[in-house]
Amino acid sequence: xxxKNKIAxxxxxxxxxxxxxxxxxxxxxxxxxxxxxxxxxxDEVKNKCIELDSPKVESYVCDVSDNQKVxxxxxxxxxxxNNVDILLNIAGIWQELNLLENIPDEVIDSVIDIDLKGMIYxxxxxxxxxxxxxxxxxxxxxxxxxxxxxQEGQNIYTAAKWGVTGFSESLKVDLKDSKIKVATIxxxxxxxxxxxxxxxxxxxxxxxxPGDLADIxxxxxxxxxxxxxxxxxxxx
Numbered sequence: 001x002x003x004k005n006k007i008a009x010x011x012x013x014x015x016x017x018x019x020x021x022x023x024x025x026x027x028x029x030x031x032x033x034x035x036x037x038x039x040x041x042x043d044e045v046k047n048k049c050i051e052l053d054s055p056k057v058e059s060y061v062c063d064v065s066d067n068q069k070v071x072x073x074x075x076x077x078x079x080x081x082n083n084v085d086i087l088l089n090i091a092g093i094w095q096e097l098n099l100l101e102n103i104p105d106e107v108i109d110s111v112i113d114i115d116l117k118g119m120i121y122x123x124x125x126x127x128x129x130x131x132x133x134x135x136x137x138x139x140x141x142x143x144x145x146x147x148x149x150x151q152e153g154q155n156i157y158t159a160a161k162w163g164v165t166g167f168s169e170s171l172k173v174d175l176k177d178s179k180i181k182v183a184t185i186x187x188x189x190x191x192x193x194x195x196x197x198x199x200x201x202x203x204x205x206x207x208x209x210p211g212d213l214a215d216i217x218x219x220x221x222x223x224x225x226x227x228x229x230x231x232x233x234x235x236x
Contacts, residue, residue: 001138003222004029005055007081009074011064011122012091014041017142017190020214021088026054028218033077033084034059035122036091056081064091064118065110074125086221087126089119089141096199097153108156115160120167127171127180136179138221141168145188148233172230183220187213187234208236 008025012018014036022032026049034049034057036042042059049057058080062073077084092115095107119141130137146154147161168184175182189207213234220229 001085001136001221001223001225003218005031006085007031007033007056007083008086008088009033009035009077009084009122009126010088010090011035011118012142013045013059014038015045016090017210017213017217018088018090019045020210021090021217022049023052024211024214024218026050026052026057028222030054030086031056031081032058033081035062035064035073037061037063063114064122065113067117067121070118070121071125074122074129078129084126084129085136086138087123087140088217089122089139091118092142092144094197095154095157099153100155103156111156111160112163115157116163116167119164123167123171130180131178134179136181136225138181138183139171140183140185140217140220142185142187142217143168145186145233145235147184148186168231181228183229184231185213185217185220185234186231188236206236208234 008030010018010022010032013022013034022034022045025032032049032054034042034046039061046057046059060073062069064070093111095111123139141164143164144161146158147165150158168182171182187208190210190213216232216234
């Protein structure tokens, strides 16, 4: 897809991978609808994207686990931009390493609601729009190495990410005869604040840099029409 003047919806846009993707897309001339829960950080990313000459940037405070709010936000985006070409499902949270019996129920709910259900909630109304408009579009879901490999102490996070994998693969089958393309990223540990937000700290010096991962995402989005990368597995 030629990215210039396309319109992308990006969840998890306020920091980490989402922020870096937005900045790189802004440089490519993409208009951006930025979604996250942190209004202050979201506005900072918005201003940086404007400085990088994105044609149009709007920010939307939205918790993707709130289905009603997601639908309201998507409707507002379609009014504000009158079009969407790309959906990047990047929002996600971490589950602190632990055995299942020690994980609080509220953590279970939060991880499943944001990492899996939130992706489904966001995809549903935009997929409907893409189909109604019969247009070329891209849905790219950021999963994790944990979406293909079981790892110790990550039971809930892994369940959510394997759900993302199954959801993405099923979408590809459903949309195989359409103009809508679906891709998934399976990345190893990435140097963001996601882990620290749970109070868990790792030596992240050797983790993937979010800017490098964003380069790969932009590369996947910008392939010629006759080429498509269905997924990418990225390790440091």
